[in-house]
Amino acid sequence: MIDMSESEKPVSLNSYIRLCGVVFLVVLCTTSAMIATSFSHIGDGWTLKVALILAIAVVNAFLVAGYLMHLLSEKKLIYTVLAFTVFFFIGLLGLTICATNGFPPGTVSH
Amino acid sequence: MEIPYTIETRPDTGLYNAKLGIWLFLASEVMLFGGLFSAYVLLRVGAEPGMWPHGWLNVTLGTINTLLLALSAITTLLAWAACKVRDFAKFKIFHACTILLALTFLGIKSYEYHDKLIHYEVQLTNGKFADGHLVEESKDFDLANKTGTVTLHGRIVEDEKDLMDLRSPEARSAKLDEITIAAADIKKMENYGPKHNTFTAIYFTLTGLHALHILGGTIVIFYMWAFGGAMWKTDPERFTNRIEVSGLFWHFVDLVWIFLFPVLYLT
Numbered sequence: 001m002i003d004m005s006e007s008e009k010p011v012s013l014n015s016y017i018r019l020c021g022v023v024f025l026v027v028l029c030t031t032s033a034m035i036a037t038s039f040s041h042i043g044d045g046w047t048l049k050v051a052l053i054l055a056i057a058v059v060n061a062f063l064v065a066g067y068l069m070h071l072l073s074e075k076k077l078i079y080t081v082l083a084f085t086v087f088f089f090i091g092l093l094g095l096t097i098c099a100t101n102g103f104p105p106g107t108v109s110h
Numbered sequence: 111m112e113i114p115y116t117i118e119t120r121p122d123t124g125l126y127n128a129k130l131g132i133w134l135f136l137a138s139e140v141m142l143f144g145g146l147f148s149a150y151v152l153l154r155v156g157a158e159p160g161m162w163p164h165g166w167l168n169v170t171l172g173t174i175n176t177l178l179l180a181l182s183a184i185t186t187l188l189a190w191a192a193c194k195v196r197d198f199a200k201f202k203i204f205h206a207c208t209i210l211l212a213l214t215f216l217g218i219k220s221y222e223y224h225d226k227l228i229h230y231e232v233q234l235t236n237g238k239f240a241d242g243h244l245v246e247e248s249k250d251f252d253l254a255n256k257t258g259t260v261t262l263h264g265r266i267v268e269d270e271k272d273l274m275d276l277r278s279p280e281a282r283s284a285k286l287d288e289i290t291i292a293a294a295d296i297k298k299m300e301n302y303g304p305k306h307n308t309f310t311a312i313y314f315t316l317t318g319l320h321a322l323h324i325l326g327g328t329i330v331i332f333y334m335w336a337f338g339g340a341m342w343k344t345d346p347e348r349f350t351n352r353i354e355v356s357g358l359f360w361h362f363v364d365l366v367w368i369f370l371f372p373v374l375y376l377t
Contacts, residue, residue, distance in 0.1 A: 011194035020184040027180045031173060031371075038169075038376035039277075046164075046377060053372045060368045064180075068187050069361045075124045078133050085137040089144045096148040100155070 023063050030060045117347045132355045136362050143366055146316055150373065153308045163309045164377075165276035166302075171222055172375035175215050176367065182211035183364040186331075186357040193350040198342055201353070205335045208360070212328040219321050226302040226310065230262060231273065232291060233298040240266045240289055241273050244301075256294045263288055313374055320370060323363045330356050 034056045042048055066072045071082075115127040123130055154162055189204035225243075232240040242264015251258030265284050267273060275281060300306055304314040334352060341349045 011191050013188070013191050013195050013197065013200070016188055016191040020188060024180060024184055028177065031176050031180075034372050034376055035169060035173060038372075050377045053376055054369075057368055057372045061365055064183060064361055064365050064368065068183050068364075069358055077123050077125060077130065081130075081133050081137055085140050089140055092141060092144050093148045093151070096152060100152060 019067060023067055026063055027060055030056050030063075117345075117351065126351055128351060128355045129358075132358050136358065139362060143316075143319075146312070146319070147369070147373070150312050150316065153312055157308065160271050161274055163274050163276075163307075165281070166309065167313070167375045168222060168225070169375050171218050172371050175218050176371050178211050178215045178218075179364045179367050182208045182215070183361050185211065186360045190350065190353045190357050193342075193346070193353050196346060198339075202335065205331055205353075209328060209332055209335060212324055212331070216321060216324060216328075219317065223314075229302045230260075231270075231300055231302070231306070232260075232262070232296055233270075234266075234291070235295050235297050238266050238268055239270050239273060240264060240291055242286065242289065245288060251293060253293055253296060253299060256296075259290050259292050260296075260299070261288055261290045265289075316370055316374065320363065320366055323366070327356070327360050327363055331360070 034053050037049055037052045037056065040049070042052065071078075117126060119126055120130075185204045185207040189201050189208065192198075192200035192204055228244045230240075230242065230244055234240060240262055242262035245261040245263050247260045248258040251260055264286055266289060272280070302310055304311050334349075334356065338349055338352075341352075
């Protein structure tokens with residue numbers, strides 16, 4: 001099987017213009033949805049709203065990474081690099097959050 | 111000396127070198143912004159109840175900037191596609207659009223920064239707080255010597271907590287007036303710059319670093335737009351690869367903003 005990344009495939013400018021039009025429309029809709037969620041009265045506090053807004057942001061990010069950065073059809077090596085990045089990124093967030101309450105004995109809080 | 115694998119792919123990686131290089135660089139960038147995002151989470155979670163600001167940033171301007179960056183990401187992709195079909199004239203048009211959109215983004219960001227830097231919170235000696243945009247300072251205004259007056263366009267509140275949620279019904283219905291305050295009545299006066307509180311500190315750090323990335327990307331794109339013609343004539347395939355690599359960086363910058371906008375402006 002030939003492993004051909006998106007950048008090596010034959011390109012038609014018009015097909016890219018159509019793709020970009022669709023991506024922009026979806027970005028427009030998702031951005032509107034994020035703003036609407038932010039100003040809505042969902043839930044008691046901010047927790048549910050923040051979760052919803054970030055979920056919509058992930059959809060936006062998927063569009064940019066998948067279609068504009070061609071990540072939907074890239075080489076295996078790039079996926080490997082990204083897998084390591086995700087692992088270390090989660091580790092970075094996780095370790096910081098785990099350390100939030102991990103004060104040494106005798107620490108004075110103000 | 112010829113640089114290897116600028117066009118043809120390396121047999122072991124299946125990629126040309128610059129493409130692998132930019133992805134490794136972007137991986138390091140993820141960790142850079144990841145550290146700052148985790149700092150944001152910690153600051154927000156650790157804030158005293160009712161002391162994390164809401165509605166301090168202009169959502170309209172943030173939305174316009176989001177759409178500007180999305181459009182610029184699209185014109186970047188189209189510029190690369192134009193190179194692929196060997197249409198240099200269209201490449202020039204698409205990348206000119208990218209540069210204009212990026213400069214507009216930076217212009218709006220500068221306006222937002224300026225708005226924060228002329229916005230003051232004034233702690234009064236009677237325990238109240240005045241908050242608003244600076245209108246004027248009298249010529250003899252000197253906070254250290256307690257002389258002169260300062261005029262703000264804003265309001266006076268009883269408690270600093272009343273300034274935290276600008277989306278609350280009270281804040282929305284508040285009437286803004288011109289307030290003139292004597293220096294003798296001022297205990298502390300501070301603008302909404304990075305040192306104002308943890309929110310403004312992380313806001314200026316995150317958006318400032320992002321704006322530097324936009325500026326750097328714009329300079330690279332401008333260089334290729336203005337001086338890329340020579341390489342295009344001699345080695346169009348290599349030039350196209352350069353456009354792809356700079357485009358990947360640009361898309362990453364867009365990706366970062368996709369998370370910065372909701373995190374800072376909407377939540």
